[in-house]
Amino acid sequence: xxxxxxxxxxxxxxxxxxxxxxxxxxxxxxxxxxxxxxxxxxxxxxxxxxxxxxxxxxxxxxxxxxxxxxxxxxxxxxxxxxxxxxxxxxxxxxxxxxxxxxxxxxxxxxxxxxxxxxxxxxxxxxxxxxxxxxxxxxxxxxxxxxxxxxxxxxxxxxxxxxxxxxxxxxxxxxxxxxxxxxxxxxxxxxxxxxxxxxxxxxxxxxxxxxxxxxxxxxxxxxxxxxxxxxxxxxxxxxxxxxxxxxxxxxxxxxxxxxxxxxxxxxxxxxxxxxxxxxxxxxxxxxxxxxxxxxxxxxxxxxxxxxxxxxxxxxxxxxxxxxxxxxxxxxxxxxxx
Amino acid sequence: xxxxxxxxxxxxxxxxxxxxxxxxxxxxxxxxxxxxxxxxxxxxxxxxxxxxxxxxxxxxxxxxxxxxxxxxxxxx
Numbered sequence: 001x002x003x004x005x006x007x008x009x010x011x012x013x014x015x016x017x018x019x020x021x022x023x024x025x026x027x028x029x030x031x032x033x034x035x036x037x038x039x040x041x042x043x044x045x046x047x048x049x050x051x052x053x054x055x056x057x058x059x060x061x062x063x064x065x066x067x068x069x070x071x072x073x074x075x076x077x078x079x080x081x082x083x084x085x086x087x088x089x090x091x092x093x094x095x096x097x098x099x100x101x102x103x104x105x106x107x108x109x110x111x112x113x114x115x116x117x118x119x120x121x122x123x124x125x126x127x128x129x130x131x132x133x134x135x136x137x138x139x140x141x142x143x144x145x146x147x148x149x150x151x152x153x154x155x156x157x158x159x160x161x162x163x164x165x166x167x168x169x170x171x172x173x174x175x176x177x178x179x180x181x182x183x184x185x186x187x188x189x190x191x192x193x194x195x196x197x198x199x200x201x202x203x204x205x206x207x208x209x210x211x212x213x214x215x216x217x218x219x220x221x222x223x224x225x226x227x228x229x230x231x232x233x234x235x236x237x238x239x240x241x242x243x244x245x246x247x248x249x250x251x252x253x254x255x256x257x258x259x260x261x262x263x264x265x266x267x268x269x270x271x272x273x274x275x276x277x278x279x280x281x282x283x284x285x286x287x288x289x290x291x292x293x294x295x296x297x298x299x300x301x302x303x304x305x306x307x308x309x310x311x312x313x314x315x316x317x318x319x320x321x322x323x324x325x326x327x328x329x330x331x332x333x334x335x336x
Numbered sequence: 337x338x339x340x341x342x343x344x345x346x347x348x349x350x351x352x353x354x355x356x357x358x359x360x361x362x363x364x365x366x367x368x369x370x371x372x373x374x375x376x377x378x379x380x381x382x383x384x385x386x387x388x389x390x391x392x393x394x395x396x397x398x399x400x401x402x403x404x405x406x407x408x409x410x411x412x
Contacts, residue, residue: 033352037373154372224392225372225373225375225376226372226375226376226379226392227392229376229379229380230379230389230390230391230392233379233383233389234389265373265376266376269380269383269384272384273383273384
């Protein structure tokens, strides 16, 4: 039995932070430098009172509205987030209720970041193959902006908030999901982390004004850029190789490469290292930023709408990052 | 393995413009131009030009162009 992506919807919060605004806050920065290196001109940021559940509901409603679906279409909700509303209950249960999905539908959060879309596809494929579900609503929703220190110009430049909703089905759809490979390496856990606020370490509660060294404050998102970059240089070539092998697909037969949109600098380097032609490698983050688990579905939605893909196209998806964790798969495009 | 002059040229290329007074013995981590973007660019340059995979911790042992050159020689 196949697994298909039937439709995708994207929700970007209304509030945008432009490079000019960032330069206003951090005058030592120059706009050209930021824009050229990271390939991001503006990013969406959730409102102060807008949380992952709210964004997930909006993405789910958009998916149903845009495609004339009713909530009883779905028999499962998977929600990928690393910024849940609460420790418990799982955010997915609250979203099930607010979207009026039937109570016969299962609901669960998965905690994964930049590889989260691939993990979600893998779980959906497993649930469909086992006959547990036939129509899955898979939502990614992230408010990393709430994890980031207001004075952390690096992370504020790179990350944007977003939510996406994907309808995954046992019935024919836009694209068929191929074999999935997953991987993880917790030795890199310290390099991308929000250390405080869960069970092991309480939030220090140090006032932002008193903050001297953002990197040493465990209350906020910490990213060791060089370490993460170094990780991707090692992990992504292996991920691509294993994804192609799993799908018996020679690299030359791939029509499109859709990688997690981390930042342009890193993706340009990876593309050259992997010898991928520029015209097959999709970059799409200029007006939304790195939206963590939402980057891949945002690229897919945009490519569907711009009619980039042709029937029969083979599309490689690669997600990698926080954990460390990674995942890859191949989509065969039908028609939109 | 290229000579030290080529290596120096590659190293300087990681900065948007050549830092003033950068000798092969300058502790490059303490010049104002050194930031996390430069660290990324250094890793990218070592990968591109010398095809070497590094561990950040061992890379941190090299603090001057001369030391970095020796490090790269030991790796390739």
